[in-house]
Amino acid sequence: MSTRGAGRFARLRHALLGRRYWQRYRFTSGNDVRLLRSGDEFFSALIGRIDAAQQDVVLETYIFCHDKAGQAVSAALLRAASRGVRVRVITDGIGTARLPMFNEWPVAGIDHRIYNPHLFGHFGFSRTHRKLAVIDDQFAYCGGINIVDDYENNGERLPYRRWDFAVELHGPVVADVRQAFEVQWRRIQLGHRPLHSLQPDLGPQTSASLGSLRRRRRRRNEELWAGGRPCVAFVARDNLINRRAIEKAYLAAIGQARNEILLANPYFMPGRKLRRALVFAARRGVVVKLIIGRKEFKALDYAVRFLYHALLRAGVQIAEYEKTLLHGKVAVVDSNWGTVGSSNLDALSLMLNNEANVVLVNDPSINALREAILDAFKDSRRIDEAHYESRPAGERALSWLAYTSYRVAMKLLTVGGYD
Template identity: 85%
Template sequence: MSVGGARRFARLRQALLGRRYWQRYRFTSGNDVKLLCAGDEFFRALIARVDAAQSDVVLETYIFENDHAGQAVSAALLRAVARGVKVRVITDGIGTERLPMFNDWLAAGIEHRIYNPHIFGRFGFSRTHRKLAVIDDQFGYCGGINIVDDYENNGAKLPYRRWDFAVELHGPVVADIRQAFEVQWQRIRLGHRPLDSLEPQGGPKTAASLGSLRRRRRRRNEELWAGGQPCVAFVARDNLINRRAIEKAYLAAIGQARNEVLLANPYFMPGRKLRRALVFAARRGVVVKLIVGRKEFKALDYAVPFLYRALLKAGVQIAEYEKTMLHGKVAVVDSNWATVGSSNLDALSLVLNNEANVVLVNDPSIGALREAILVAFKDSRRIDEARYDARPAGERLLNWLAYTSYRAVMKLLTVGGYD
């Protein structure tokens, strides 16, 4: 590592170690990370691991479609359970329809639970938007890819496959993904998050034991960061103890950026803190590039541009991706920090839904992700500040109305949590 890189690591480490959310997740070393680009790579890898499974497969997803991709994954799950592997699946009650294949799962012995079957259910308006899988406690998956064909979108054919990512993980971090699934599995059964599952480590959950656990985790994180070695953290957002974990991970990384911040997200409607962090980064000379998805939800297409003015004035470079559906939720900071996951940068993901990201530090896969974001930025339509300022008055009014309406609805749904 270069001297400059070591100094950036030291600054970021110092900023992160003082924050409470270190108590909510842990960094581990000794993990193998494989970046998977779009569904084709993800489904091939997942199905191969499921077909090789010997004891246990768990999978959680927001969308499980009855299309070519969904049928292929379902067939792999059925083959696994037929040879004696225990298979459990969680789907979301709104994201996934009641599919005929669910009856096949039940008959074959696959255990299936649905998170929040109704729009307003036991867990309020929240959804499980996570995309997770663990096979034999050896291989874990996390990212933004649903179980849906790469080229299908609500019955329409996409011109190119979705722009999306997941990671395959092998190593200590897999235990944290498995723990998150188990908590969700029991939560669906009991209607709340079990108190004995608040932390990934075992043992009695007294105040003293939790404090000791957090101190040990902090020391371990300090050792990893001080050494500058590759490490990975699994970061789950829920509505109990990890309410702001993903947002705070973004804030800390952007706040310590010195050279470059690359963000790509389909739904860019973050609160003031995250927008302010991007503005401050650009003002201190950091190259900030933001790629925003388009043409999936009309309301957001009108609302999101309202946020561009302050960002453009600060020097943030903004581009709208229209080549195909941008579904990836990824970021790279200073080429040594990255995140891949399910969390959009909007009120629902950051404040309400169950989400899951992985944070990578100094991992070799970061370079490939950075290159993919830069290529997508070149393929996108750049927002010109002068042209943006020259928008017709009617368009400006429409942007303001859409943003104000969105903010009011999100404030209501998140009980004031969205700022």
């Protein structure tokens, strides 16, 4: 292929990756965004808002622990309920144990529902992995931080607090977070029902009118991006209508990257589309830095390393973070696009679990997030391509076996959806 032809093909691929993945989420302007680093900042902000609540508090989390952090949040919820505030909580049936505090909640007026109480339930194998809260329809929270002490991990004390993030939101985007919670609340109440029974009542809508709505939303999103104004989108992934919403948000940003992609994730096992998007970006000259968490699941550590070969050859810079538990699921692209949320980049998060991310465009908080990722990259162990390629044959075989086993298992769980 000629140089001119290669350039044209690269521009076409860039355009396709940048435009085809606009999905059903909406961008809104006029929001205030506050980046929260670690549980200390998150719990302080959340409890403060709950204590000021006058009407309504909702909270959804994968893990709610009976530790110092969990007891503090539970006490705030109880105080709110005692003032007459309506309090509702969703926890996951596998992520959260049956805690003694749950017996206190109904007596105090807290309404608590459990998503998929068993490993395989009404909703199959899926979990609610989201970390959401909304207070009085004025403030919302979204991120990767569970209700658990920053220094505790499966009964072991961490040397440093978890590396994790959340955002506090105030503005039009709060309504989207609230709507996602309400759909989940009804879904648990009704069990697995047809799609129309769980969607908001939009009145009589034809396929044409829905298509028109999506086109208007897409144009609005593009106008906000092009206008350079700060805007925010809440992106929820579910098994109803937004099956690949978060993956497509990543693909849209990566496809439009011009200068830099910074990505940090504890469980990096995405499908081929996302890996190829990163490879394409690095080959067209974008600086791609990837931080991967380690030492939580040994088998996954071996499996992830199988993916390094293609990424390193394309020029992706990979570093493994071992200072403490890396739990943040964050990314920044070209210093003007960022995401903070609950979604790992693996088959479970991208294909099965209920997840929620916030996407930020041109927001001032992106700069702080970028600096935090760059600092973590400096604190991580860089993967050298030559050293990686010279690994012993036994280590290579173990890595291949771990990856192949993971891929087969995920293909079965996702009914062939994971690629």
